[in-house]
Amino acid sequence: MGIKSVMNTDRLFxxxxxxxxxxxxxxxxxxxxxxxxxxREDDHRVFCESLEIPDIYRDKDDFIARYPxxxxxxxxxxxxxxxAYDNAIELREEIGSETLSFIQMAIYEMKxxxxxxxxxxxxxxxxxxxxxxxxxxxxxxxDENTRxxxxxxxxxxxxxxxxxxxxxxxxxxxxIRRLSWRIRRTELIYSEAGLQRLQELADAPExxxxxxxxxxxxxxxx
Amino acid sequence: xxxxxxxxxxASDFLTLMPTLKINNQYAHTSLKRVSGIGYGALNxxxxxxxxxxCGYNSYTRHEERSSDNRRKKWFKLVNxxxxxxxxxxxxxxxxxxxxxxxxxxxxxxxxxxxxxxxxPRIIGKDEFSYLERGLKQRVTALNLFLKDVYGKKQIIxxxxxxxxxxxxxxxxxxxCEGIVPPKEIFSHxxxxxxxxxxxxxxxxxxxxxxxxxxxxxxxxxxxxxxxxSPRTFHDTPIEDNRNYPLLLRHVMDFVNTGGISVVLTPGxxxxxxxxxxxxxxxxxVPLVTCSDLEVEGDTLFFTGYAGRKERVGAVYxxxxxxxxxxxxxxxxxxxxxxxxxxxxxKGNVALLNSPGxxxxxxxxxxxxxxxxxxxxxxxxxILRNAPTYLPFYEADRKYVMEHFDTLVxxxxxxxxxYGVVFGSKLSAGExxxxxxxxxxxxxxFIAQEVIDFCDIPILxxxxxxxxxxxxxxxxxxxxxxxxxxxxxxxxxxxxxxxIVNSSQGGGFKDTWVLSL
Numbered sequence: 001m002g003i004k005s006v007m008n009t010d011r012l013f014x015x016x017x018x019x020x021x022x023x024x025x026x027x028x029x030x031x032x033x034x035x036x037x038x039x040r041e042d043d044h045r046v047f048c049e050s051l052e053i054p055d056i057y058r059d060k061d062d063f064i065a066r067y068p069x070x071x072x073x074x075x076x077x078x079x080x081x082x083x084a085y086d087n088a089i090e091l092r093e094e095i096g097s098e099t100l101s102f103i104q105m106a107i108y109e110m111k112x113x114x115x116x117x118x119x120x121x122x123x124x125x126x127x128x129x130x131x132x133x134x135x136x137x138x139x140x141x142x143d144e145n146t147r148x149x150x151x152x153x154x155x156x157x158x159x160x161x162x163x164x165x166x167x168x169x170x171x172x173x174x175x176i177r178r179l180s181w182r183i184r185r186t187e188l189i190y191s192e193a194g195l196q197r198l199q200e201l202a203d204a205p206e207x208x209x210x211x212x213x214x215x216x217x218x219x220x221x222x
Numbered sequence: 223x224x225x226x227x228x229x230x231x232x233a234s235d236f237l238t239l240m241p242t243l244k245i246n247n248q249y250a251h252t253s254l255k256r257v258s259g260i261g262y263g264a265l266n267x268x269x270x271x272x273x274x275x276x277c278g279y280n281s282y283t284r285h286e287e288r289s290s291d292n293r294r295k296k297w298f299k300l301v302n303x304x305x306x307x308x309x310x311x312x313x314x315x316x317x318x319x320x321x322x323x324x325x326x327x328x329x330x331x332x333x334x335x336x337x338x339x340x341x342x343p344r345i346i347g348k349d350e351f352s353y354l355e356r357g358l359k360q361r362v363t364a365l366n367l368f369l370k371d372v373y374g375k376k377q378i379i380x381x382x383x384x385x386x387x388x389x390x391x392x393x394x395x396x397x398x399c400e401g402i403v404p405p406k407e408i409f410s411h412x413x414x415x416x417x418x419x420x421x422x423x424x425x426x427x428x429x430x431x432x433x434x435x436x437x438x439x440x441x442x443x444x445x446x447x448x449x450x451x452s453p454r455t456f457h458d459t460p461i462e463d464n465r466n467y468p469l470l471l472r473h474v475m476d477f478v479n480t481g482g483i484s485v486v487l488t489p490g491x492x493x494x495x496x497x498x499x500x501x502x503x504x505x506x507x508v509p510l511v512t513c514s515d516l517e518v519e520g521d522t523l524f525f526t527g528y529a530g531r532k533e534r535v536g537a538v539y540x541x542x543x544x545x546x547x548x549x550x551x552x553x554x555x556x557x558x559x560x561x562x563x564x565x566x567x568x569k570g571n572v573a574l575l576n577s578p579g580x581x582x583x584x585x586x587x588x589x590x591x592x593x594x595x596x597x598x599x600x601x602x603x604x605i606l607r608n609a610p611t612y613l614p615f616y617e618a619d620r621k622y623v624m625e626h627f628d629t630l631v632x633x634x635x636x637x638x639x640x641y642g643v644v645f646g647s648k649l650s651a652g653e654x655x656x657x658x659x660x661x662x663x664x665x666x667x668f669i670a671q672e673v674i675d676f677c678d679i680p681i682l683x684x685x686x687x688x689x690x691x692x693x694x695x696x697x698x699x700x701x702x703x704x705x706x707x708x709x710x711x712x713x714x715x716x717x718x719x720x721x722i723v724n725s726s727q728g729g730g731f732k733d734t735w736v737l738s739l
Contacts, residue, residue, distance in 0.1 A: 002483065002509075002527075002533060003525065003527030003528070003531045003532075003533050004527050004528050005509065005511060005514075005515040005525070005526075005527055005528065006514075006515075006526075006527065006528050007512070007514065007515065008528075009527075009528040089321065089491060089500075090491055090500070092500035092501060092503070092504050092510070093486075093500055093503035093504040093508075093509065093510045096504060097320050097321075097443075097501065097504060100320075100321065101319045101320050101321070104318070104319060104320070104321045105319055108318065187528065187529065188528075189528075189529055
């Protein structure tokens with residue numbers, strides 16, 4: 001579609017970041033949900049610490065209720081999903097109604113999950129919707145730059161999250177390699193020095209997770 | 223309820239406006255071969271036969287009306303709406319999926335809500351639509367000529383057809399537009415003309431919308447969803463495909479483009495019609511921009527992109543009101559306008575769709591004069607009729623309004639969206655007196671109209687059918703010549719006691735099918 005506005009570039013990038021954040025945290029939460037049911041009252045703290053989010057929850061039950069659905073909690077999954085939606089809704093002409101519809105469906109499903117006694121069933125559908133969103137973006141967005149900006153957002157977020165979760169070197173290295181390959185194909189303004197530093201960090205004897213987070217979050221001018 | 227003797231600007235209009243169109247036998251023997259072999263069952267929703275047909279004949283020539291009405295009734299018997307109506311939940315599910323919403327502010331809080339959709343279509347026969355098409359083209363042509371004249375030579379004022387008071391006192395008249403002739407001399411590129419079908423079978427024009435008429439996107443998107451849910455209905459029924467609206471609009475933009483790209487300008491996500499802005503931009507393949515994306519350099523408008531890239535803009539389909547377009551020319555406090563865009567427009571370096579200043583032609587007071595404009599500019603009899611209207615500005619009309627207060631609907635010309643409309647019969651004694659006093663003190667501010675008892679049309683309501691008031695917004699797109707989109711937005715009131723169909727006041731919408739045979 002030719003040149004892209006500053007705002008839309010920013011929105012595409014953050015759409016990629018928030019959709020990835022919802023996807024990964026939802027997977028994490030879903031896998032923790034089962035064990036939390038029978039575990040001690042404060043076991044949710046491990047989850048908060050691993051994601052480096054403040055433990056604002058009274059107890060395990062409060063965490064189960066508010067971490068996925070807390071509209072007033074900026075770290076909740078639903079808050080992140082709404083941020084993805086807020087970006088997507090203003091990108092209809094960039095990403096197309098079909099691609100946008102999967103984010104819309106994820107919102108509806110999240111509302112159903114809030115009312116459900118078995119939210120994991122709905123979380124599965126949200127995960128499906130986000131996967132379909134990425135697939136649809138790949139398949140239906142003609143403009144390569146548009147596709148790439150969303151994917152750069154997704155990669156940046158994934159590296160950030162994986163570093164917070166202290167994932168192993170192979171996983172971090174793979175994500176940095178994917179980011180490096182993709183970012184050079186966009187028209188985004190980014191720090192080449194930062195990119196090289198990320199690659200060095202991935203190869204260093206000791207993984208400096210905090211430095212990886214700092215560098216990746218400052219990599220792109222968005 | 224319609225007092226036709228008061229329907230027109232002068233006493234002789236009633237007789238002279240009775241249509242005298244030529245008999246059109248072109249379709250009288252049209253073969254219905256496509257239908258004859260249909261194995262589909264007859265319509266299960268028997269009363270759907272009354273879709274548009276419960277109001278008797280429509281008011282064009284008797285031959286045309288019989289031909290069209292009979293043919294439409296034949297189609298109603300053969301159209302299998304059953305499957306379509308059973309797909310209501312599926313269609314509504316898809317509308318939700320694609321975010322077909324409108325925004326509304328309640329107590330200062332913005333809320334997005336789905337636009338209520340009713341699956342029973344309004345069906346308009348081919349001949350009936352041809353009649354409307356002729357009338358709408360005629361009306362929009364005259365309105366465009368009026369705009370050119372009123373901001374130019376003002377011949378219609380000097381010839382005494384439209385009083386100067388009505389032009390210069392109207393809020394829609396914009397002095398900065400004086401002397402400006404827009405690209406290709408088109409002022410109203412997209413005209414939304416609101417009509418109702420009276421129970422007397424006559425189509426009446428309720429109002430003209432020549433500023434930023436909205437609503438075409440809803441029947442456009444829903445048609446695709448209806449076809450997805452009930453393909454057989456569309457296979458078996460000859461319905462004009464209305465999904466070409468974005469193409470028609472894009473053509474208009476390209477036609478008036480002064481060089482550069484075309485864009486859709488939106489005030490932003492929190493505008494009531496934001497869905498439409500974004501959907502039309504997507505379908506036309508043009509950028510959707512806000513004020514921060516556009517800037518004026520010298521005499522040229524540019525779209526400024528990421529990393530400082532710039533591209534010249536030659537046409538702006540703007541969904542922002544005139545007064546907010548340019549803080550340097552209009553309201554200085556506007557934060558959603560583009561400084562100096564009006565200067566670029568004045569120099570002919572960008573086309574603005576619709577042109578600023580059009581509000582003078584769709585002013586509720588000027589509406590009264592549109593039939594006269596048609597006679598004045600085109601030397602033709604108006605094909606479509608205005609609703610019977612009185613201007614308290616004229617003493618005789620004021621007297622009539624005061625004497626027949628209870629049978630009239632009073633409209634404040636400064637209001638829109640269904641606001642500022644009151645029915646005399648529904649006011650308390652005190653309210654009546656206050657309004658009478660206001661009319662006496664500010665006669666230019668009000669118009670009065672006979673209450674048109676317009677057709678009820680069926681809608682689905684909790685599994686059953688009920689009758690509700692509805693109007694039709696027809697869209698006319700002007701490029702080389704005016705083109706009437708073969709569909710329209712049918713809005714209906716969900717409240718059984720209400721004549722107000724506006725979405726902002728809880729109304730819903732229907733698809734409008736124009737038969738092609």
